[in-house]
Amino acid sequence: MNHSFIEVKTDSHFPIQNLPYGVFRPKNGGTPRVGVAIGDYVLDLSIIDASGLLNIPELQGKEVFKQSTLNEFMSMNRKVWSSVRTRLQTLLRSDEPILRDQFVLRDQAFYQQKDVEMLLPVEIGDYTDFYASKEHAMNVGMMFRGKENALMPNWLNLPVGYHGRASSIVISGTDIRRPLGQMKTPESETPIFGPCLRFDFELEMGCLIGPGNKLGTSIPVDEAEDHIFGLVLVNDWSARDIQAWEYQPLGPFLGKNFATSISPWVVSIEALEPFRVNGPTPEVEQLPYLQQSRKGSFDIELAVNLRGENMEYPQRICQSNFRHLYWSMAQQIAHHTVGGCNLRTGDLLASGTISGSTPESRGSLLELTWGGLEPILMNNGEQRKWLEDGDELTLTAWCQGNGYRIGFGEVTGCILPALEFSKI
Numbered sequence: 001m002n003h004s005f006i007e008v009k010t011d012s013h014f015p016i017q018n019l020p021y022g023v024f025r026p027k028n029g030g031t032p033r034v035g036v037a038i039g040d041y042v043l044d045l046s047i048i049d050a051s052g053l054l055n056i057p058e059l060q061g062k063e064v065f066k067q068s069t070l071n072e073f074m075s076m077n078r079k080v081w082s083s084v085r086t087r088l089q090t091l092l093r094s095d096e097p098i099l100r101d102q103f104v105l106r107d108q109a110f111y112q113q114k115d116v117e118m119l120l121p122v123e124i125g126d127y128t129d130f131y132a133s134k135e136h137a138m139n140v141g142m143m144f145r146g147k148e149n150a151l152m153p154n155w156l157n158l159p160v161g162y163h164g165r166a167s168s169i170v171i172s173g174t175d176i177r178r179p180l181g182q183m184k185t186p187e188s189e190t191p192i193f194g195p196c197l198r199f200d201f202e203l204e205m206g207c208l209i210g211p212g213n214k215l216g217t218s219i220p221v222d223e224a225e226d227h228i229f230g231l232v233l234v235n236d237w238s239a240r241d242i243q244a245w246e247y248q249p250l251g252p253f254l255g256k257n258f259a260t261s262i263s264p265w266v267v268s269i270e271a272l273e274p275f276r277v278n279g280p281t282p283e284v285e286q287l288p289y290l291q292q293s294r295k296g297s298f299d300i301e302l303a304v305n306l307r308g309e310n311m312e313y314p315q316r317i318c319q320s321n322f323r324h325l326y327w328s329m330a331q332q333i334a335h336h337t338v339g340g341c342n343l344r345t346g347d348l349l350a351s352g353t354i355s356g357s358t359p360e361s362r363g364s365l366l367e368l369t370w371g372g373l374e375p376i377l378m379n380n381g382e383q384r385k386w387l388e389d390g391d392e393l394t395l396t397a398w399c400q401g402n403g404y405r406i407g408f409g410e411v412t413g414c415i416l417p418a419l420e421f422s423k424i
């Protein structure tokens with residue numbers, strides 16, 4: 001692979017092999033538009049498209065990059081996405097003069113990432129959250145129901161999920177207000193109302209749907225990846241005490257719906273292709289509609305860093321890997337649609353918490369502190385059972401190649417104190 005004329009460090013998340021899409025607004029003014037990340041820069045695709053350098057027949061006269069969301073571009077198809085990606089890789093090569101030597105155009109088209117504001121890249125219509133890590137399901141099941149009944153009888157046969165809330169999905173960097181709600185402690189006979197005391201994160205990844213399917217049709221598992229525009233990091237903020245009291249019999253509701261954060265850069269399947277691996281081997285025979293013929297997972301390193309208000313520097317509290325997921329994204333899509341449910345462009349399907357088999361790979365505080373029984377010692381001597389006001393929590397992810405990384409950047413959020421409830 002050739003290098004770019006834009007300098008990219010070996011540990012950068014955004015080499016020429018990646019080129020993730022995002023939506024940004026220059027801090028010095030201007031409308032939102034689509035860009036790709038390269039090194040410490042963003043390339044403004046609305047400018048590149050208008051200059052005529054892209055030259056993709058399917059995009060003629062459409063201005064898909066001069067928009068405040070990726071949805072129109074996402075609704076096209078894999079062939080178009082691939083043509084754009086290949087063309088951009090050519091334009092950015094160090095030995096290709098066509099963009100490299102156009103200094104006026106370069107001046108207009110490249111922004112330093114620090115000079116732009118990243119926006120929610122997609123208008124998300126529907127959000128589904130799965131529960132695809134067996135280790136996570138086992139850990140939570142053991143805490144809630146005991147070792148014998150940890151895994152529900154359906155879990156190995158279908159990707160368990162629930163329909164989430166799209167309106168409260170926010171971009172990385174958005175402050176997260178500690179939710180108020182109803183909960184019941186073992187000590188009290190009646191439920192109480194107040195600020196969540198067991199505030200948690202969930203380390204997840206999500207896929208964003210490109211072209212959808214018609215109502216009444218389904219997407220076969222081996223065609224499912226053609227419907228994925230790309231992947232982002234997802235933090236499914238969770239109020240464990242609210243969740244524990246409300247979740248039976250219909251599942252999560254207010255314990256989850258107050259906020260979900262996603263990372264700004266959408267990484268394509270094509271960029272992840274060199275890192276394709278098999279997920280865990282199925283433990284029971286799967287029904288034919290869930291049998292995927294190709295490797296369905298990717299070797300993506302995941303990490304979580306926590307920085308409290310009184311901490312000088314952040315501390316890594318979790319290190320996991322996307323390949324731990326038992327159910328692949330393709331299986332999730334096949335299952336989601338098998339009864340005729342239509343997915344639409346911009347839908348977000350999140351994986352569920354990605355925990356591995358080792359203690360440090362547990363993807364939530366619920367698991368890392370075993371329900372608050374085993375607090376984490378922080379680097380300034382504090383302890384953490386749950387998230388505290390002022391904590392800044394950051395998820396990051398990358399694939400390690402030979403001398404380069406395909407990265408996802410990060411998704412971060414800072415915890416604000418709950419509203420005083422005399423005011424509601």
Ligand code: CA
Pocket residue numbers: 129130202204236352353
């Ligand atoms: Ca979740």
